[in-house]
Amino acid sequence: MKVLRLGHACYLLTSKEGKRYLIDPFLSLNPGCPEEYTKPAFLRTIDAVFITHGHFDHTQGLEEVENANPDVLIVAQYDFGMILLQKGYSNVHLLNYGGSIYLDDVKVTMVQAMHTSSYGETEGTPIYGGQPAGYIFNFHGDRTLYHSGDTTMMADMKIIQDFYKPSVAILSASGQFVMGPEEAAYVVKHLLDVEYVIPNHQFPNSHTTPRPEVLEGMVQQFPVIETMMNKDEKLLHLLEDDDKTEVIILNYGEEKEFPILQEASV
Amino acid sequence: MKVLRLGHACYLLTSKEGKRYLIDPFLSLNPGCPEEYTKPAFLRTIDAVFITHGHFDHTQGLEEVENANPDVLIVAQYDFGMILLQKGYSNVHLLNYGGSIYLDDVKVTMVQAMHTSSYGETEGTPIYGGQPAGYIFNFHGDRTLYHSGDTTMMADMKIIQDFYKPSVAILSASGQFVMGPEEAAYVVKHLLDVEYVIPNHQFPNSHTTPRPEVLEGMVQQFPVIETMMNKDEKLLHLLEDDDKTEVIILNYGEEKEFPILQEASV
Amino acid sequence: MKVLRLGHACYLLTSKEGKRYLIDPFLSLNPGCPEEYTKPAFLRTIDAVFITHGHFDHTQGLEEVENANPDVLIVAQYDFGMILLQKGYSNVHLLNYGGSIYLDDVKVTMVQAMHTSSYGETEGTPIYGGQPAGYIFNFHGDRTLYHSGDTTMMADMKIIQDFYKPSVAILSASGQFVMGPEEAAYVVKHLLDVEYVIPNHQFPNSHTTPRPEVLEGMVQQFPVIETMMNKDEKLLHLLEDDDKTEVIILNYGEEKEFPILQEASV
Numbered sequence: 001m002k003v004l005r006l007g008h009a010c011y012l013l014t015s016k017e018g019k020r021y022l023i024d025p026f027l028s029l030n031p032g033c034p035e036e037y038t039k040p041a042f043l044r045t046i047d048a049v050f051i052t053h054g055h056f057d058h059t060q061g062l063e064e065v066e067n068a069n070p071d072v073l074i075v076a077q078y079d080f081g082m083i084l085l086q087k088g089y090s091n092v093h094l095l096n097y098g099g100s101i102y103l104d105d106v107k108v109t110m111v112q113a114m115h116t117s118s119y120g121e122t123e124g125t126p127i128y129g130g131q132p133a134g135y136i137f138n139f140h141g142d143r144t145l146y147h148s149g150d151t152t153m154m155a156d157m158k159i160i161q162d163f164y165k166p167s168v169a170i171l172s173a174s175g176q177f178v179m180g181p182e183e184a185a186y187v188v189k190h191l192l193d194v195e196y197v198i199p200n201h202q203f204p205n206s207h208t209t210p211r212p213e214v215l216e217g218m219v220q221q222f223p224v225i226e227t228m229m230n231k232d233e234k235l236l237h238l239l240e241d242d243d244k245t246e247v248i249i250l251n252y253g254e255e256k257e258f259p260i261l262q263e264a265s266v
Numbered sequence: 267m268k269v270l271r272l273g274h275a276c277y278l279l280t281s282k283e284g285k286r287y288l289i290d291p292f293l294s295l296n297p298g299c300p301e302e303y304t305k306p307a308f309l310r311t312i313d314a315v316f317i318t319h320g321h322f323d324h325t326q327g328l329e330e331v332e333n334a335n336p337d338v339l340i341v342a343q344y345d346f347g348m349i350l351l352q353k354g355y356s357n358v359h360l361l362n363y364g365g366s367i368y369l370d371d372v373k374v375t376m377v378q379a380m381h382t383s384s385y386g387e388t389e390g391t392p393i394y395g396g397q398p399a400g401y402i403f404n405f406h407g408d409r410t411l412y413h414s415g416d417t418t419m420m421a422d423m424k425i426i427q428d429f430y431k432p433s434v435a436i437l438s439a440s441g442q443f444v445m446g447p448e449e450a451a452y453v454v455k456h457l458l459d460v461e462y463v464i465p466n467h468q469f470p471n472s473h474t475t476p477r478p479e480v481l482e483g484m485v486q487q488f489p490v491i492e493t494m495m496n497k498d499e500k501l502l503h504l505l506e507d508d509d510k511t512e513v514i515i516l517n518y519g520e521e522k523e524f525p526i527l528q529e530a531s532v
Numbered sequence: 533m534k535v536l537r538l539g540h541a542c543y544l545l546t547s548k549e550g551k552r553y554l555i556d557p558f559l560s561l562n563p564g565c566p567e568e569y570t571k572p573a574f575l576r577t578i579d580a581v582f583i584t585h586g587h588f589d590h591t592q593g594l595e596e597v598e599n600a601n602p603d604v605l606i607v608a609q610y611d612f613g614m615i616l617l618q619k620g621y622s623n624v625h626l627l628n629y630g631g632s633i634y635l636d637d638v639k640v641t642m643v644q645a646m647h648t649s650s651y652g653e654t655e656g657t658p659i660y661g662g663q664p665a666g667y668i669f670n671f672h673g674d675r676t677l678y679h680s681g682d683t684t685m686m687a688d689m690k691i692i693q694d695f696y697k698p699s700v701a702i703l704s705a706s707g708q709f710v711m712g713p714e715e716a717a718y719v720v721k722h723l724l725d726v727e728y729v730i731p732n733h734q735f736p737n738s739h740t741t742p743r744p745e746v747l748e749g750m751v752q753q754f755p756v757i758e759t760m761m762n763k764d765e766k767l768l769h770l771l772e773d774d775d776k777t778e779v780i781i782l783n784y785g786e787e788k789e790f791p792i793l794q795e796a797s798v
Contacts (some may be wrong), residue, residue, distance in 0.1 A: 055610075078321075078443060079384045079392045086391070094490065097380045098418025098438070098445030112380045112418065114629045114644045116662040116686070118611045126611045128394040128660040130382040152630025153695065155421035155687035156380075163419065163452050172630070177610060179630030180676065186695050192651070222625065344587075344709060345650045345658045352656070360756065363646045364684025364704070364711030378646045378684065394660040396648040421687035422646075429685065429718050 001144045002257045003170070004251040007032015009058055009150065009201055011170055012046075015139050016260075017055030017105040019047045023135065023147050023170075031215035031225075032204045034253040043068035050108065051076040052149035053117035054083075054129030061090075075101055077110065079130035083119060089232070097133065109136040111160050113151035115178065136164040142260050143167050152179040157191040161217060168258055169194045173235045174201040174228040181234035188245050196258065197239070198248050199232040210252050267408045268523045269436070270331040271516035275324055275409075275416065275467055277436055278312075281405050282526075285313045289401065289413050289436075293327030295483035297491075298470045300519040309334035316374065317342040318415035319383035320395025328355075335521045341367055343376065345396035349385060363399065375402040377426050379417035381444065391454060402430040408526050409433050412460070418445040423457040434524055435460045439501045440467035440494040446470015447500035454511050461506070462524065465498040476518050533674045534789045535702070537782040539564015540589055541682065541733055543702055544578075547671050548792075551579045551638040555667065555679050557700075559593030563747035563757075564736045566785040574617065575600035581641065584681035585649035586615075586661025594621075607633055609642065611662035615651060629665065635702040641668040643692050645683035647710065668696040674792050675699050678726070682733060684711040689723040700790055701726045705767045706733040706760040713766035722776050729771070730780045733763040742784050 003255050004012040010033060027038040036042060043065050044201040049072060052058055065072055066089060074092045076084060081094040093101055100109040113134045118126030135148035146156075146166035160166075171194055172178035179187070188197050203225045209215040219225050236247040250256055270278040270479035275290040275298060287327055293304040302308060309331050315338060318324055331338055332355060340358045342350060347360040359367055361376040379400045384392030400415035414423075426432075438444035444467050445453070454463050469491045475481040485491050502513040516522055536544040541556040542565060559570040568574060575597050581604060584590055597604055598621060606624045608616060613626040625633055632641040643664045650658030666681035678698035680689075692698075701724055704710035710733050711719070720729050735757045741747040751757050768779040782788055 007570055077382060079382050079387060082384075082387045082392055094443070096382060096416070096443040098449050099442040100446065112420070114663075116609060116611050116628060118660055121611060121614045126614055126662075128384055128392055130384070130392075131380075131397070131576070131663070150628070153688070153691050154644070155691055156419070159419050159421055159452075159457075162456075163449065176631040177626070177628040180632065183630050183695065186691075190694075191691075302752055343648060345648050345653060348653045348658055349651075360709070362648060362682070362709040364715050365708040366712065378686070394658055396650070396658075397646075397663070422685070425685050425687055425718075425723075428722075429715065 001139050001145065002255050003145070003168070003198065003250070004255040005032070005252055006030065006037055007204065007252050009052065010061070011147065013137060015105040016142055019103070019105055020045055021048050021050060021106070021137070021152045022046045022065065023050045024052055024058040025049055025061030025065050026057050027064050029060050029214065031211055031218055032252045033210045034210040037253070038064065040068035046072055048073040048075060048103070050135050051080060052113065052134060052147070053115065053132040054119035054127075055117065056130065057127045058150075059119070060228065075108065077117070077130040077133055079128060080117065080119065083127065083129070103202055105140050107138045109138070109164065112137055112154070112156055113149035114154045115150040115152075117245045136160070136166060138164065143258055145170070148172050148200065150178045153183050153187050153191065155191070156231050157187060161192050161194070167194055167261055168196045168198070170198045170200045173199040174203070174231045176224060176227045177201070181231050181238055184235050185238035189242065190241060196246050196248050201228065202229045202231050204252055206231045209254060216263065267405050267411065268521050269411070269434070269464065270517070270521040271298070271407050271518055272296065272303055273470065273518050275318065276327070277413065279403060279411065281350045281371040282408055285369070285371055286311055287314050287316060287372070287403070288331065289311045289316045290313055290318055290324040291327030291331050293330050295326050295480060295484065296477045297477055297484055300476040303519070304330065306334035312338055314339040314369070316339060316401050317346060318379065318400060318413070319381065319398040320385035320393075321383065322388045324416075325385070340373065343383070343396040343399055344450045345394060346383065346385065349393065349395070371406050373404045375404070375430065377402055378420070378422055379415035380420045381416040381418075402432060403428070403464050409524055411436070414438050414466065414490045416444045419449050419453050419457065421457070423453060427458050427460070433460055433527055434462045434464070437465045439465040440466045440469070440497045442490060442493045443467070448502055449463065450501050451504035454505060460511055462512050462514050464516065465493065465501045467508065468497050469494045470518055471495045474518060533671050533677065533695070534701070534787050535677070535730065535782070536787040537564070537784055538562065538569055539784050540735065541584065543679065545669060545677065547637040548674055551635070551637055552577055552581040553580050553582060553638070553669070554578045554597065555582045555613045556584055556590040557581055557593030557597050558589050559596050561592050561746065561750065563741045563743055563750055564784045566742040569785070570596065572600035578604055580605040580607060580635070582667050583612060584645065584679070585647065585664040586612045586651035586659075587649065587655045590682075591651070607640065609662040609665055610650070611660060612651065614650065615659065615661070637672050639670045640712075641670070643668055643698065644686070644688055645681035647682040668692070668698060670696065675790055677702070680704050680732065682710045685715050685719050685723065687723070689719060693724050693726070699726055699793055700730070701727045702730045702732045704733045706735070706763045708756060708759045709733070713763050713770055716767050717770035720771060721774065724777075726777055728780050729777050730782065731767045733760065733762050735760045736784055737761045740784060765795060
């Protein structure tokens with residue numbers, strides 16, 4: 001199983017069978033997403049898109065994926081998915097917390113998150129988008145990965161760990177709209193029991209962005225973005241003495257393959 | 267206290283004083299609801315209706331109850347109840363999580379659930395309906411029953427058990443939009459401590475439906491319904507060795523009386 | 533650090549540096565708010581306003597604060613704050629669960645609550661306002677205070693206590709739309725570990741209100757208010773033998789200064 005960082009909450013997961021699953025498409029306007037990953041040539045190769053919630057910075061690229069690949073499978077929560085169906089998206093699979101979709105190489109379960117979910121909120125009155133979600137990707141004969149979605153600490157994470165047994169977590173840690181690095185370190189120490197944690201929801205700074213002009217435009221429009229930079233390192237620092245969990249910091253556009261767990265390699 | 271299964275999340279509770287409490291009215295379009303229970307002759311006998319959330323499959327029959335019985339008491343969450351009042355419903359009692367209504371023979375408390383709540387979502391943009399709820403029915407001198415509403419596993423269930431002490435739970439277990447049987451079995455083993463659990467949110471199949479033509483129409487319009495069939499038995503199987511909790515599977519239209527607990531028979 | 537009770541969920545916190553932080557402005561229509569605190573002369577002295585959720589009884593006075601003090605800092609959840617920005621409010625700081633704002637004398641973190649959040653719900657279809665919040669006020673060199681927002685019991689409170697370590701809690705306890713005194717006593721005994729608890733969300737009765745004519749008008753329009761009277765004393769009674777936590781009941785318009793904790797007096 002491979003994880004490719006595309007900036008903010010957008011990650012591409014590739015199964016050992018080669019299927020490509022894109023989480024929270026934030027593409028042409030995402031200063032952490034290298035330009036090649038915003039192009040139809042790449043977007044046509046996506047097998048399914050998973051949406052954690054309706055906010056702009058998690059769904060902005062959905063139309064771009066759909067334009068490149070009109071039949072792409074979109075997995076979304078019931079209420080937000082109904083909006084997508086009403087807007088004309090054709091292949092929407094509706095779930096809600098605790099429900100699963102069974103694909104050839106992976107079972108994906110929608111789990112709760114502690115955040116909010118609305119749609120169109122940068123253009124007018126926010127439209128209800130359900131409640132925010134995370135996802136558990138249980139890859140067949142491979143690892144189980146937990147994408148927390150946008151969230152803060154919650155007791156339910158202990159149950160999610162106990163029941164679904166993820167060994168890798170993509171975990172919110174940027175502060176401002178999700179928990180900060182200190183809260184995320186608490187989660188890793190007290191609520192989760194994963195081998196690897198990948199910090200989530202950070203924005204690149206002017207040195208690390210693959211697209212400086214996009215970053216400049218976004219910071220001008222949304223200055224709050226600056227509060228969500230340089231947080232990954234803080235989580236790394238807070239967990240440097242932690243024996244249980246390794247913090248994995250990927251560059252924007254960098255991909256890491258996680259070795260199959262002994263006990264999972266059936 | 268008696269529990270009558272009317273399909274999906276719709277149950278009729280009858281107190282030993284003979285009062286009738288209907289949860290989540292899904293009536294004329296509910297393939298699990300025998301026809302007699304959709305008729306005014308029955309609906310006129312309802313003392314109160316409890317709504318867990320606004321989705322179509324939990325509120326479709328509310329207008330049918332109101333038509334038969336315009337003054338019927340409707341218990342709903344603040345935000346959804348405001349919509350009902352604005353639509354002209356006359357006798358709406360508003361609650362929110364942790365709040366209780368005190369009736370002659372039962373105290374009913376609204377508790378949290380992990381799902382979503384919107385209204386009108388099959389006809390247009392989903393309207394915010396608050397957050398999803400469950401209910402605790404504390405029958406005087408009788409058992410306490412927990413209807414989980416649509417939900418997945420949550421740590422708060424342990425607190426709900428510890429504080430309200432239900433001995434019977436109607437628990438979501440159909441998968442897709444709520445937790446599946448495996449998650450529900452985890453809840454019964456690790457979070458609740460009830461004597462009886464009744465699986466919730468299942469759809470009947472073509473053999474078990476009391477109204478085949480309604481089932482056929484609904485499956486045509488919402489094929490996803492087929493994923494929510496035959497799940498009760500799975501929960502039964504998963505808990506067959508559980509000493510603490512007995513799984514009670516009711517047929518559609520079947521009623522079961524639960525004996526009064528020794529310690530509750532004041 | 534001083535806490536001034538202004539009725540219902542509206543409290544004024546004053547730091548030892550003299551900054552004034554107002555939570556949930558419910559002013560001219562709040563029967564618990566003495567008239568002087570609804571006047572521009574007072575409202576002009578507010579440094580920041582914190583909103584837990586969008587309901588009428590938590591935001592009614594926001595326009596009154598803004599009229600007196602157009603540049604006042606308003607801290608609100610992302611979705612509700614976007615509505616405020618769209619309505620022309622100028623100085624809105626957006627947060628979501630787990631995010632913090634860093635002011636000169638206090639760090640304030642938004643945390644989850646179990647309730648609902650909508651806006652305009654007394655005038656028409658409720659508009660989605662995000663999810664309800666509480667706040668942690670970590671005063672520099674002074675105590676940490678937790679305003680629970682409107683909520684019922686939740687397992688996450690144990691994590692909030694463990695991580696943020698508040699020693700004072702303003703805690704919902706009025707029943708009906710939040711947990712009642714029994715649930716609040718459970719929270720104090722089992723989930724929190726605070727030195728002082730201040731009951732929240734109560735309405736004054738005809739003897740304790742500083743503005744009888746406002747109370748009369750509100751009760752006429754919203755009779756449900758009567759169910760939320762005289763609840764503080766119940767929590768006091770339930771916790772009278774509790775060695776850990778003291779219940780502090782303030783009169784409407786009464787202010788209490790909390791002594792600095794030994795270990796916090798850096």
